[in-house]
Amino acid sequence: MIEAVVLAFVAGGLVGVSRQLNGRLAVSTSALFASFCNHLVGFGLLTVLGLAIGGLLRDGAFSGPWHIYFGGPVDVVFVALSSWIIAQIGATRSTMLIIAGQVLGGVALDWVLTGKPVSVAALCGIILIVAGVIVAQRQRTTAPTAADGD
Amino acid sequence: MVHLNGELARQGGALFSSWMAHGTGTVAALLVIPLWWKAIQRSEGPRQAIPFWAYLGGFAGAVTVIMTSTAVNSALALSGTLALGLAGQIVFSLAADRWGLFGIAKRRLRLGDGIALALIVAGSALVIWGSL
Numbered sequence: 001m002i003e004a005v006v007l008a009f010v011a012g013g014l015v016g017v018s019r020q021l022n023g024r025l026a027v028s029t030s031a032l033f034a035s036f037c038n039h040l041v042g043f044g045l046l047t048v049l050g051l052a053i054g055g056l057l058r059d060g061a062f063s064g065p066w067h068i069y070f071g072g073p074v075d076v077v078f079v080a081l082s083s084w085i086i087a088q089i090g091a092t093r094s095t096m097l098i099i100a101g102q103v104l105g106g107v108a109l110d111w112v113l114t115g116k117p118v119s120v121a122a123l124c125g126i127i128l129i130v131a132g133v134i135v136a137q138r139q140r141t142t143a144p145t146a147a148d149g150d
Numbered sequence: 151m152v153h154l155n156g157e158l159a160r161q162g163g164a165l166f167s168s169w170m171a172h173g174t175g176t177v178a179a180l181l182v183i184p185l186w187w188k189a190i191q192r193s194e195g196p197r198q199a200i201p202f203w204a205y206l207g208g209f210a211g212a213v214t215v216i217m218t219s220t221a222v223n224s225a226l227a228l229s230g231t232l233a234l235g236l237a238g239q240i241v242f243s244l245a246a247d248r249w250g251l252f253g254i255a256k257r258r259l260r261l262g263d264g265i266a267l268a269l270i271v272a273g274s275a276l277v278i279w280g281s282l
Binding site for chain 2: 025093121
């Protein structure tokens with residue numbers, strides 16, 4: 001259990017590392033180029049891992065409806081936007097706004113696709129998240145502190 | 151995007167889903183980059199040399215997929231994995247702002263950032279566990 005906890009937590013940290021690295025690449029190149037590299041490198045690594053571990057292609061892997069294969073192009077836009085935004089507002093603000101967007105988007109998507117009513121607890125959660133975004137929005141963005149760089 | 155990839159994962163497994171997403175993403179980016187190449191070349195300010203590790207964002211992302219899909223299959227399940235993943239992201243980003251990790255400028259946070267963060271974390275926890 002403790003291994004799984006560490007694994008999940010570190011995986012979250014790596015999401016941050018990935019955003020930071022792509023952001024750094026975007027500073028020197030462009031957000032879209034950083035997103036392209038992100039996907040190319042990830043594809044290469046997963047191909048190698050998939051061949052090494054095996055089980056990359058299960059039976060029926062290609063038999064789903066066509067639209068489920070389009071997460072990738074959407075992800076390109078997502079990575080490009082976050083690579084650009086992280087240099088503008090910093091890691092913590094990017095992270096909390098992305099989390100807010102993903103949780104709200106997830107609730108909305110669930111609601112639209114399954115038609116199940118949103119629970120009272122989730123509704124309270126939505127209110128807190130929206131309040132958080134408003135608070136974040138209302139303060140003036142602080143410029144990066146002087147004397148950094150890399 | 152998460153929804154589409156989740157559907158794909160149900161079809162062919164997490165590894166396949168992520169592999170496919172990275173593959174189609176690479177192709178999609180490749181298709182639009184030539185259209186935008188002129189526009190994106192004009193970046194403001196002097197060019198800085200690019201350290202090799204800046205290209206490894208995709209590496210970290212791919213490793214994340216493997217780790218997450220392992221954690222989901224433990225007693226943590228999806229909600230626990232999600233919550234811990236969000237916690238990991240937040241802790242890392244606080245450290246990143248504090249010390250200016252990986253070449254992104256340091257940033258001092260304000261009280262308002264702390265309040266906003268607390269509200270969003272509490273709200274996300276309610277959504278994750280309130281929807282079970």
